[in-house]
Amino acid sequence: xxxxxxxxxxxxxxxxxxxxxxxxxxxxxxxxxxxxxxxxxxxxxxxxxxxxxxxxxxxxxxxxxxxxxxxxxxxxxxxxxxxxxxxxxxxxxxxxxxxxxxxxxxxxxxxxxxxxxxxxxxxxxxxxxxxxxxxxxxxxxxxxxxxxxxxxxxxxxxxxxxxxxxxxxxxxxxxxxxxxxxxxxxxxxxxxxxxxxxxxxxxxxxxxxxxxxxxxxxxxxxxxxxxxxxxxxxxxxxxxxxxxxxxxxxxxxxxxxxxxxxxxxxxxxxxxxxxxxxxxxxxxxxxxxxxxxxxxxxxxxxxxxxxxxxxxxxxxxxxxxxxxxxx
Amino acid sequence: xxxxxxxxxxxxxxxxxxxxxxxxxxxxxxxxxxxxxxxxxxxxxxxxxxxxxxxxxxxxxxxxxxxxxxxxxxxxxxxxxxxxxxxxxxxxxxxxxxxxxxxxxxxxxxxxxxxxxxxxxxxxxxxxxxxxxxxxxxxxxxxxxxxxxxxxxxxxxxxxxxxxxxxxxxxxxxxxxxxxxxxxxxxxxxxxxxxxxxxxxxxxxxxxxxxxxxxxxxxxxxxxxxxxxxxxxxxxxxxxxxxxxxxxxxxxxxxxxxxxxxxxxxxxxxxxxxxxxxxxxxxxxxxxxxxxxxxxxxxxxxxxxxxxxxxxxxxxxxxxxxxxxxx
Numbered sequence: 020x021x022x023x024x025x026x027x028x029x030x031x032x033x034x035x036x037x038x039x040x041x042x043x044x045x046x047x048x049x050x051x052x053x054x055x056x057x058x059x060x061x062x063x064x065x066x067x068x069x070x071x072x073x074x075x076x077x078x079x080x081x082x083x084x085x086x087x088x089x090x091x092x093x094x095x096x097x098x099x100x101x102x103x104x105x106x107x108x109x110x111x112x113x114x115x116x117x118x119x120x121x122x123x124x125x126x127x128x129x130x131x132x133x134x135x136x137x138x139x140x141x142x143x144x145x146x147x148x149x150x151x152x153x154x155x156x157x158x159x160x161x162x163x164x165x166x167x168x169x170x171x172x173x174x175x176x177x178x179x180x181x182x183x184x185x186x187x188x189x190x191x192x193x194x195x196x197x198x199x200x201x202x203x204x205x206x207x208x209x210x211x212x213x214x215x216x217x218x219x220x221x222x223x224x225x226x227x228x229x230x231x232x233x234x235x236x237x238x239x240x241x242x243x244x245x246x247x248x249x250x251x252x253x254x255x256x257x258x259x260x261x262x263x264x265x266x267x268x269x270x271x272x273x274x275x276x277x278x279x280x281x282x283x284x285x286x287x288x289x290x291x292x293x294x295x296x297x298x299x300x301x302x303x304x305x306x307x308x309x310x311x312x313x314x315x316x317x318x319x320x321x322x323x324x325x326x327x328x329x330x331x332x333x334x335x336x337x338x339x340x341x342x343x344x345x346x
Numbered sequence: 347x348x349x350x351x352x353x354x355x356x357x358x359x360x361x362x363x364x365x366x367x368x369x370x371x372x373x374x375x376x377x378x379x380x381x382x383x384x385x386x387x388x389x390x391x392x393x394x395x396x397x398x399x400x401x402x403x404x405x406x407x408x409x410x411x412x413x414x415x416x417x418x419x420x421x422x423x424x425x426x427x428x429x430x431x432x433x434x435x436x437x438x439x440x441x442x443x444x445x446x447x448x449x450x451x452x453x454x455x456x457x458x459x460x461x462x463x464x465x466x467x468x469x470x471x472x473x474x475x476x477x478x479x480x481x482x483x484x485x486x487x488x489x490x491x492x493x494x495x496x497x498x499x500x501x502x503x504x505x506x507x508x509x510x511x512x513x514x515x516x517x518x519x520x521x522x523x524x525x526x527x528x529x530x531x532x533x534x535x536x537x538x539x540x541x542x543x544x545x546x547x548x549x550x551x552x553x554x555x556x557x558x559x560x561x562x563x564x565x566x567x568x569x570x571x572x573x574x575x576x577x578x579x580x581x582x583x584x585x586x587x588x589x590x591x592x593x594x595x596x597x598x599x600x601x602x603x604x605x606x607x608x609x610x611x612x613x614x615x616x617x618x619x620x621x622x623x624x625x626x627x628x629x630x631x632x633x634x635x636x637x638x639x640x641x642x643x644x645x646x647x648x649x650x651x652x653x654x655x656x657x658x659x660x661x662x663x664x665x666x667x668x669x670x671x672x673x
Contacts, residue, residue: 046390047494050573052427052557053392053485055492058385063373065380066468068482070438072475100379111397111438111480141393144480148399153438153471153480155395158380165382167374230379246378 038133054141083125095214103158187280241334365460410452422541430485514607539611568661
């Protein structure tokens with residue numbers, strides 16, 4: 020097999036036909052100085068760029084298919100946080116060498132997921148250097164309807180999708196080379212984040228603020244609180260934790276990772292209490308769990324309510340669940 | 347001085363207020379999960395992503411201001427090649443450490459140039475790893491009026507802007523640590539490419555195809571030829587070479603670098619012979635030189651006409667100017 024070693028050959032062999040634009044806005048894709056996009060009438064565009072570096076964001080030696088699913092899933096999660104419809108993306112790949120097996124696994128999985136999510140690769144750059152991938156995703160929203168971080172109000176209920184802490188658990192099993200019954204599930208959660216795009220469209224009519232959980236629940240909720248100039252009271256008993264994580268590390272550790280473990284790529288969002296019944300109705304047939312974990316307060320800061328007491332917690336400083344009050 | 351070491355601090359300290367969107371389309375900039383853009387009515391968007399890696403695209407230890415001018419200049423050159431009006435950009439920066447002097451020089455120069463060219467930084471990502479920068483630039487064109495590579499026709503005249511080979515000369519002076527009268531000019535051409543945005547808008551009504559010269563004149567002209575399914579005849583005597591380059595390396599070497607030295611970020615474009623007078627009139631008060639260097643032919647391939655003879659030349663294989671016919 021002849022493997023292309025130049026930039027044009029790499030693009031032709033691996034990146035020339037990835038995904039499709041479900042919104043029909045791509046006029047000209049890979050192959051000219053720029054891609055050309057015809058924005059749909061009466062739509063705003065939302066854009067987000069993310070970088071992943073080998074050894075920082077995924078372990079050295081991670082197979083190409085796992086890097087592809089993590090990269091695209093995490094990036095599209097930012098579009099979900101804005102309640103946008105994905106349309107197209109660009110990709111800058113820096114490679115130390117031309118490893119045909121890695122590249123084929125990467126581009127094959129990227130193409131599968133791009134088709135699944137209805138996004139088309141319209142442009143990119145391939146360069147030589149330490150393995151680094153930058154992806155920019157683009158989506159469309161109704162003008163002025165993008166879901167921001169800044170709209171939470173006192174009394175709003177705080178919700179999260181799915182379960183939290185799994186990705187952190189998966190990373191631990193990788194770093195410590197742990198094997199066992201729960202490991203495949205947890206590693207899948209680390210490598211294959213599912214952007215909550217459908218859920219986002221269902222909650223958007225009711226939500227006042229939203230973010231995707233990339234830095235950890237406390238840190239990301241704090242971004243909402245900062246942008247909205249409010250505080251939050253959380254009920255740790257309500258944190259959604261998977262059976263797999265619970266059985267592997269127990270209640271205390273799973274709660275800690277649910278609060279601070281990053282890269283779950285679930286959504287955290289707020290809804291006025293009065294709209295909670297409508298939210299429940301909108302989600303009645305939806306397959307992704309949505310859990311109320313607390314509510315917005317006027318008092319700045321994040322507080323945990325537990326055993327009839329209230330403890331303040333630092334967004335990034337939640338180091339151990341039993342260190343109540345010391346964070 | 348306190349230097350931020352976390353991602354949010356870096357963005358706040360160095361990247362929170364860079365440039366301005368001369369087209370008024372930015373609804374929401376840095377600070378949420380995505381930036382929000384309101385596309386102007388009746389405009390197509392063009393996008394291009396470029397990566398630069400320390401040690402590959404610029405020498406290790408290059409100061410931040412020089413990296414900034416090279417990065418933004420080269421990226422905007424892709425918008426010039428489409429005859430687009432620049433609007434906004436995103437930036438993904440991977441840094442080995444938090445070097446405040448380097449970062450301040452980088453962000454200050456980036457802000458200066460972003461204001462000059464009327465582009466706003468709307469989003470980004472900062473990660474830890476080997477120094478790598480990915481920039482995506484976005485511009486607007488009249489629908490179906492983006493200048494492509496695919497429209498050149500036999501008989502069209504081939505033009506280039508500015509002078510060629512200077513950037514390659516500048517790189518040589520860096521790599522070989524050469525000093526002398528011509529060095530500042532040549533290194534400036536390497537580190538501070540000037541995107542030919544204004545020239546592009548002047549030539550767009552007449553041009554049938556265009557590209558910016560990043561890989562070298564022969565390689566990039568060949569992209570036009572491939573896309574347009576035509577060939578080209580060049581007159582080496584007409585290649586525009588700067589006095590500085592000519593005086594430093596002489597006729598033969600300067601011609602070779604003009605043909606194959608990359609990263610001049612000048613434009614190469616084609617215009618029907620009948621429109622040449624109109625082109626000349628449109629450029630009558632323009633400060634950037636535009637030179638006719640040959641014409642498009644129906645015969646595939648690139649040929650050089652010299653001393654009454656015609657020599658074929660390989661797009662990438664032009665290794666020595668005197669190796670006539672052997673390339």
